Amino acid sequence: MLWENSSLHFSGFLVLTCRKRRGFAMLLLMKVLVIGNGGREHAIIWKLAQDRCTPELFCAPGNAGTATLATNLPIAAEDIPALVTWAKINRPDLTVVGPEAPLCAGLTDALEAEGLRVFGPCRAAAALEGSKAFSKEVMDAAGVPTARFHTYTDSAKAIAGLEEFGLPVVIKADGLAAGKGVIIAKTRKEAESALHDILDKRRFGQAGTEVVVESFLEGEEASVFALCDGEHVVLLPAAQDHKRIFDNDEGPNTGGMGAYTPAPVATHEVMLFTKEKIVLPVLQELKRRGIVYRGVLFCGLMIRGKDVQVLEFNCRFGDPETEVVLPSIASDLVPIFSACVDGTLHDELVQLRTESATTIVMAAPGYPGSYPKGLEISGVTEAEAAGCHVFHAGTALRDGRVVTAGGRVLTVTAFGKDLREAVTKAYEGVNQIHFEGAHYRHDIAAKAFKYL
Ligand code: AMP
Ligand code: GLY
Numbered sequence: 001m002l003w004e005n006s007s008l009h010f011s012g013f014l015v016l017t018c019r020k021r022r023g024f025a026m027l028l029l030m031k032v033l034v035i036g037n038g039g040r041e042h043a044i045i046w047k048l049a050q051d052r053c054t055p056e057l058f059c060a061p062g063n064a065g066t067a068t069l070a071t072n073l074p075i076a077a078e079d080i081p082a083l084v085t086w087a088k089i090n091r092p093d094l095t096v097v098g099p100e101a102p103l104c105a106g107l108t109d110a111l112e113a114e115g116l117r118v119f120g121p122c123r124a125a126a127a128l129e130g131s132k133a134f135s136k137e138v139m140d141a142a143g144v145p146t147a148r149f150h151t152y153t154d155s156a157k158a159i160a161g162l163e164e165f166g167l168p169v170v171i172k173a174d175g176l177a178a179g180k181g182v183i184i185a186k187t188r189k190e191a192e193s194a195l196h197d198i199l200d201k202r203r204f205g206q207a208g209t210e211v212v213v214e215s216f217l218e219g220e221e222a223s224v225f226a227l228c229d230g231e232h233v234v235l236l237p238a239a240q241d242h243k244r245i246f247d248n249d250e251g252p253n254t255g256g257m258g259a260y261t262p263a264p265v266a267t268h269e270v271m272l273f274t275k276e277k278i279v280l281p282v283l284q285e286l287k288r289r290g291i292v293y294r295g296v297l298f299c300g301l302m303i304r305g306k307d308v309q310v311l312e313f314n315c316r317f318g319d320p321e322t323e324v325v326l327p328s329i330a331s332d333l334v335p336i337f338s339a340c341v342d343g344t345l346h347d348e349l350v351q352l353r354t355e356s357a358t359t360i361v362m363a364a365p366g367y368p369g370s371y372p373k374g375l376e377i378s379g380v381t382e383a384e385a386a387g388c389h390v391f392h393a394g395t396a397l398r399d400g401r402v403v404t405a406g407g408r409v410l411t412v413t414a415f416g417k418d419l420r421e422a423v424t425k426a427y428e429g430v431n432q433i434h435f436e437g438a439h440y441r442h443d444i445a446a447k448a449f450k451y452l
Contacts, residue, residue, distance in 0.1 A: 030055040030334060033087065034070070035077050035107070036098025037063050039361075039393035039411040040319035043326050044096055044333075045070050046391065051332040058092065064402045065392025077102050084110050094119060096337060097295075103315050104130035104176060108295075119337040125286060125293040126315040132181075132212045133174045135313050142285035144278050146310045149214035155199040158213060159192050167191075168216040173198050175207030179255060184216065219304035220447070221311065222266045223259075223321045226279040226299060227336065229345035230292040233279045234336075237328055237352060238266030239321035240447065245368055247443045254368045255408055258444035260358040260419060261324040264451035265303050273308050274299055282313070294340050323391050323411045324357040358422040358445050359413040360430050361393070365437025367407035372437075375404040379433040388429030389413040404435055419448055 032055040034044050042065040045057055049069045057070035060083060066072055075082045078101050087095065095111055097103050097120030106123035120126075128135045133151040140146075147170065152158035162169060171194045173181035181204055185191035198208035225236040239261040245251040266274075278299060286293050298314035317325075326333070330351040339345040364371035373396075380390045380402070391413065394406015412429040416422030423445050430440060 029053075030094065031058065031090065031092040032056070032334065033058045033060065033090075033092040033095045034062075034066070034098060035060050035083065035095065035102055037061050037066070037077065038098065038319050038406075039391040039408065040317050040322040041098045042066050042391040042393070043323045043411075043413075044098065044317070046389065047326045047329065047333050048096075051334045053332070053334055055093075055334060058090075060086070063392045063405070064395040064397045065390075067397060078105065080105060080107050080110055083107060084114060087111055087116055088114050091116070093117065094334065094337060094341070096120065098316060100126065100129050100176060100314060100316050103295075117338070117341045119340055120295040121293050121297075121315050122291070124291045125295075128282070128286075128293075128297070128313040129315040130176055131174050131210075132172045132312070133210050136212055136214075138282060138285050139310060142281040144281055144310055145308060147214040147217050149212050151210055151212050152195075153199065153210050155195045158195045158199065158211060161213060162188065162191055165213060165215050170214045170216050171195060171198070172212040172214070173204040173208040174210035174212065175204070177204040177207045179253065180204070181207060217302040217309050217311065219302040219307070219309075220265045222263045222270075222301050222303055223318050224266060224271070224274050224299045224301060225317060225321070225325055226275070226297040227340055227345060227350070228279070228283060228293050228295060228297050229340045229343045230283065230287070230294050231343060232345040233275055233283065234345055234347055234350050235271055235275055235279075236325050236350070237262040238271065239263055239318070239325050240265065240445075241318060241321055242441055242444055245363075245441075247441055252368055254361075254363070256318070256320045257361045257363070257408075257441045258359055258411075259318075259321045259324050260356065260422065260445040260448060261321070261328055262356065264448050266301070269306060270301075270303055270308055273306075274301065278308070278310060294343075296340075319393075320359050320361055320408075320411045323359040323389075323413050327389060327413060327415070328353050328355075328357050353415070355415040355417060356419040356422045357413060357415050358419065358426040359391075359411045360426050360440050360444050361408050362410045362412065362430060362433060362435075362438050362440045364394070364404050364407050364409055364435075365439065367439075371407050373403070373405050374398065375435045375437070377402045377404060377409070377433065377435045380410070382432040383412060383429035386428050386432060387414060387425055390429065390433070409435065409438070419445055419452065
């Protein structure tokens with residue numbers, strides 16, 4: 001298709017005329033802004049780029065991967081005034097917010113105040129992730145199954161309250177703590193020192209003015225993304241993350257080292273329960289308080305047979321789960337996100353592929369501790385030639401070359417007719433890619449095989 005150079009801006013849309021074989025056709029090019037710079041945002045951009053409406057894509061700030069499909073903007077994801085200024089001038093038709101920090105800080109509210117459309121909850125709704133005490137209180141009011149809990153602002157009271165819980169006991173800083181705010185204390189001494197650290201020594205700063213103390217749940221975890229338009233809910237296929245750095249779930253926690261979907265632990269019954277007894281009651285409880293949840297509600301579940309408990313809610317897509325779940329959607333993404341914004345969400349909008357998907361995170365040496373940056377990456381083209389999708393997580397362009405710029409560097413996704421094939425193909429892709437000291441887990445999705 002040849003583009004004529006007669007383009008003009010018209011009420012927020014870029015109107016282009018394009019020459020088809022016979023005559024001319026009008027095409028409306030939508031502008032979509034994606035906020036964030038991880039593998040999740042690359043996957044969102046990659047999927048949006050395949051939409052039939054061929055949106056014009058922007059990413060703030062993006063990475064070397066998003067730069068191949070979108071215009072990267074040099075604006076940090078947390079810089080709300082600068083994002084609003086850019087959006088006021090450039091009028092994106094839709095903004096998709098990836099990370100929790102800007103959502104919890106009210107980016108959606110600020111953009112909506114300018115008459116702009118945003119996929120991602122307003123600040124009051126994002127508090128389901130931004131405040132664990134609020135989230136537990138909403139779950140309690142909505143009758144949603146979750147670990148028994150108490151909240152405290154005073155360490156002496158919290159320590160006295162430990163009597164009510166067995167061991168291990170789970171202690172959570174209330175606010176956002178970059179995934180580090182949950183302590184699973186195996187002894188009373190560990191629990192007491194965690195409470196002192198959070199409430200008295202302010203280890204997590206303002207995020208730790210309150211704590212949630214809750215009972216320890218056993219089972220298998222799964223991540224379920226619920227698309228929400230305030231009223232209606234469509235669940236995407238369940239995924240499973242791998243949080244520990246080493247095989248067999250050993251070593252320290254990370255942002256997530258790999259994922260696969262669908263996760264067989266989340267049976268049809270579990271998914272039905274999640275929609276009817278978890279997500280819909282939460283939306284109704286929020287609505288009762290005058291809060292409308294639009295966007296994706298990430299349900300972190302603990303599953304034991306038919307028993308489903310909510311570990312946490314997040315107000316955004318998970319990373320790296322997004323790198324398997326979004327590619328599993330066969331339908332266009334703009335109509336789905338738009339329906340969430342407009343209150344017109346329904347099941348038929350979301351058609352799924354039938355294959356399984358796996359993604360492997362390749363990390364920088366030293367991660368999740370300190371790690372070097374600027375290591376040159378090679379082999380991405382070869383991995384893609386082998387049928388993988390390589391999403392950039394922590395990368396940057398330096399003198400035209402792609403280098404590492406974060407702890408989680410790349411996520412390598414592959415599809416297969418079944419999970420085993422998806423896993424084999426993803427590791428074939430990983431084997432093509434090189435950077436100094438690259439490491440990854442070798443057992444992604446292994447937990448699923450006992451069900452198959
Ligand atoms: P959260 O940020 O609340 O999801 O907690 C992070 C991780 O801590 C979860 O993914 C679980 O592995 C673990 N966790 C949180 N709450 C509990 C709980 N009540 N029982 C057992 N594990 C938990
Ligand atoms: N993969 C877990 C998260 O995004 O929080």
